[in-house]
Structure formats: structure tokens, C-alpha cells
Amino acid sequence: MFSKILSITVVLVSLFTYWYLWTISLTKISERHTCPYCYGESYCSELHKNVFLIYNSLNAIAFNLLSVKNVYFANNGEYDVVIKKLGSKSKLAGLGEQMPIRDNTIDLKNALMNPHRDFQVCNNLTALHFLQEFNGKNRKNLWTIININAEPLLLELFNHKYFAVPRLIGYCGRAVIEQHSGNPLNSIENFDWYKRAKVAKQLLKAAEQFTFGHAKFRLYLTDISPDNIAISDDLVVTFVDLGHGILIDKSSAILVISGSHYTEPFNDDEYGFSRQEVCGSAISDHNVYAVCKLLLSVTAPWPMMRNGLLHSPPPELNAKDLFEHIEQCVYTTEKVSRFKLCAKIQQILDDIVVQVL
Known part of the structure; x- marks a missing residue:
């Protein structure tokens, strides 16, 4: 009796699944x-x-x-x-x-x-x-x-x-x-540290590219999170959600008197930005700050990657400068250029990764 009921259930579930898949055809979507x-x-x-x-x-x-x-x-x-x-x-x-x-x-x-x-x-x-x-x-x-x-x-x-x-x-x-483009950034949370270092370098490079790379515009991303970043099987980084952002035309930005915008750090458990300040400057370090704060720092707030993408470094690694620069990128109060810090972090990561991968 039980086996008969089970067989009928399997048939009904199969029919329902077939019907459901048919109803969500690409034509309907x-x-x-x-x-x-x-x-x-x-x-x-x-x-x-x-x-x-x-x-x-x-x-x-x-x-x-x-x-x-x-x-x-x-x-x-x-x-x-x-x-x-x-x-x-x-x-x-x-x-x-x-x-x-x-x-x-x-x-x-x-x-x-x-x-x-x-x-x-x-x-x-x-x-x-x-x-x-x-x-x-x-x-x-x-x-x-x-x-x-x-x-x-x-x-x-x-x-x-x-x-x-x-x-x-x-x-x-x-x-x-x-x-x-691949799986969410959190999918590599427990990957080999050196592979994660390769990804970290790409994240910082992308932050620079969105800021400097286009001939006419700067794009500041305002919803950077592991869910919005994909990693391919060969560890290529892609920002897959650009729906939240601030765009400024470079030709209008150079007319702004206030010059560079320095993103003031918020409390450990907070992340925020000022659209007015970003737009009121010729250039902002918002993208670099966001990557450092939300993805790389050991204090990255939930639901970002716990302890940062570069957590649990191998014991043989001597990378004190690397982690100091990352935290300075987040918390500096001396208005040290985050772009210079970004370049230093990338160089350190390059030097480490090239020896291993």
C-alpha cells in the first residue's frame, strides 16, 4: 500500500514539475x-x-x-x-x-x-x-x-x-x-590563501578602473558585497550588479572647486557614504574605501566576508605591511591618499602571488 502511494506521489510530483517548467518558458519570462x-x-x-x-x-x-x-x-x-x-x-x-x-x-x-x-x-x-x-x-x-x-x-x-x-x-x-560570470565571492572563502590574494588584487584594480578607467565618466559603486561579485573557475573577478551607483561626468567634475573627496570612515559596524560629497568633488576615493572596508578588512561588517577575504594567512607568510596598509585604507585619519595605499597593497600582493602561483 505504501509503495503504491509513493509511486502515485512521484508521478504527481513529476507532472507538477513538468507543468511548472513549461509555464516558466522563456517566452513568458x-x-x-x-x-x-x-x-x-x-x-x-x-x-x-x-x-x-x-x-x-x-x-x-x-x-x-x-x-x-x-x-x-x-x-x-x-x-x-x-x-x-x-x-x-x-x-x-x-x-x-x-x-x-x-x-x-x-x-x-x-x-x-x-x-x-x-x-x-x-x-x-x-x-x-x-x-x-x-x-x-x-x-x-x-x-x-x-x-x-x-x-x-x-x-x-x-x-x-x-x-x-x-x-x-x-x-x-x-x-x-x-x-x-561565476559563483559569488563568498564561494572562495576557504580557498587557498594565495588564490584569494590574487582575487583581492583584482578587486582593488577594479575599484581603480571604475574611478579612472573610462574616458568620460567615473562610476562609484554603492552596493559592493560578496553577492554582487562573481568569481569564475579561473579566478577572474566580475562585478555583476551595477544597479546601485553614482555616475559623474569628468568634464563636469573638473569644474568642481572642492577637488578630491576623502571618504570619512564610519564606526566599525557601519558603512555609509555621502552622495552629495561624492558628487561635489572632482574625484572620490569611495570605490577603494568600499573594497577595503567591506571585502578586505578584518573588521568587514556582516554579511560581508568574515574577517575579510585575506583571513587566515599561512604561518610562513610575512605580510605585516599588507594588513597594516589594508586597515589604514579603512581607518586612516590623516587623509593619506587611498589611491597610493591601493597601489602599495596591489604591489605587495603581486610580490607574494608571483612567488607562489
Whole structure:
């Protein structure tokens, strides 16, 4: 009797699973019917023809079956991809109530300048110069992306070939497709120390690149955390969530009299920043401070990596200067240049890693 009930249960569960997987088809996920108030349609043909959801890991199963964060894991026949809706179901559903009568530069600029958005531009000139970068893009698509999540635009602006960001593959409806970049930073928490040192160097380099690397803009990330940083199998770092940030145009920044912005350290268990101070300066050390404070310091606050990424150094390692520089990067009260400290830390890490890896 028990075995019969078990068999029936297995059949019912299998049927339910099959039905559920069918109902979350990529056609339904993409919501192409919402266009032109969508992200775009550049990848629709490939999405519906060559891409399929995958269930080859607990992470993929959880995200694909439970719609965690409205993110899905798939494969396009060549490599794994991530399909992002960029917003919650309620946020996407409420977009229709915000649609403008016009689709002009004023509407787009106003959307960018909204102080309640996770991604913010520092001033009108930055907003206008940012929009000029996308003159060839459909304005309804542009308005939709700005109002939901500006991340895809930043991926276009800060190309993966030059910055530690995902490769943007394309758009379909209200879905953006990116190449899968790896597992969260916390997945290497117990890796060999020297491998973690290699990753730490990349984190600092990326902080510099977002600050200095673009010809026209500086991007300051305001939601740096292990969940928002991916590590590939060959230990390549990718910042996978750019939806929270501050953008300033370099040409407008040089007009600011106050010069460099030094990020004042907060209490041990706190992390904060001042958008007004970041935007009110030609350059800020915010990115370097955030990496040191949240990822590398032994006092990194929860839920960041416990005791920092470089915890538990091997006993044979003589790296007193390394850890002193990291803590100085966080807590210095002498306004020592964090950029100089960042360079010193990277050099020390280079010297250590090159001897081992």
C-alpha cells in the first residue's frame, strides 16, 4: 500500500514539475509583448530558438523554479548565461502607470535625476552627456531601462573588455541576457590563501578602473558585497550588479572647486557614504574605501566576508605591511591618499602571488 502511494506521489510530483517548467518558458519570462516599453529586442530570435533554462546546480534550481530576484540561469548552446528581469514583479507591473506622454530628452533626464533611484547621476551635465552616449537607442527602450534599472546601460558604457563587468549579450522584451560570470565571492572563502590574494588584487584594480578607467565618466559603486561579485573557475573577478551607483561626468567634475573627496570612515559596524560629497568633488576615493572596508578588512561588517577575504594567512607568510596598509585604507585619519595605499597593497600582493602561483 505504501509503495503504491509513493509511486502515485512521484508521478504527481513529476507532472507538477513538468507543468511548472513549461509555464516558466522563456517566452513568458521575456514579456516581449510589452515592447516598445521594454529593454529591446536585439536577442529575441536567439533567445527563443537557442537558449534553454538549466537545472544543473542547486543555485540554478532555486533561481529558476522559485524566481529568486527575478533572475534565471540558462545556456545558449555555447556557454551559460544569466537572464535578468532587473526588477521585482510589482515594480515591472507598475511601470505602465509611469509612462510619459512624450519620449523626449526632458523625460529621460528627469528619470535619470530622480533622487529616489538606486542609480543616480550627479548633475544635469552628467545626465545629458550620459544620454548622448545612447542617441541611437530607441527612446522608449531607453526610458524603460532607466526607470527599472540602469545596469544594462552601464554595461554598454563600461564594456566587459576593459572593465570587470559581465558581457552584455542582448535584450528581449523585459529581459536582459548576460554571460554567466561565476559563483559569488563568498564561494572562495576557504580557498587557498594565495588564490584569494590574487582575487583581492583584482578587486582593488577594479575599484581603480571604475574611478579612472573610462574616458568620460567615473562610476562609484554603492552596493559592493560578496553577492554582487562573481568569481569564475579561473579566478577572474566580475562585478555583476551595477544597479546601485553614482555616475559623474569628468568634464563636469573638473569644474568642481572642492577637488578630491576623502571618504570619512564610519564606526566599525557601519558603512555609509555621502552622495552629495561624492558628487561635489572632482574625484572620490569611495570605490577603494568600499573594497577595503567591506571585502578586505578584518573588521568587514556582516554579511560581508568574515574577517575579510585575506583571513587566515599561512604561518610562513610575512605580510605585516599588507594588513597594516589594508586597515589604514579603512581607518586612516590623516587623509593619506587611498589611491597610493591601493597601489602599495596591489604591489605587495603581486610580490607574494608571483612567488607562489
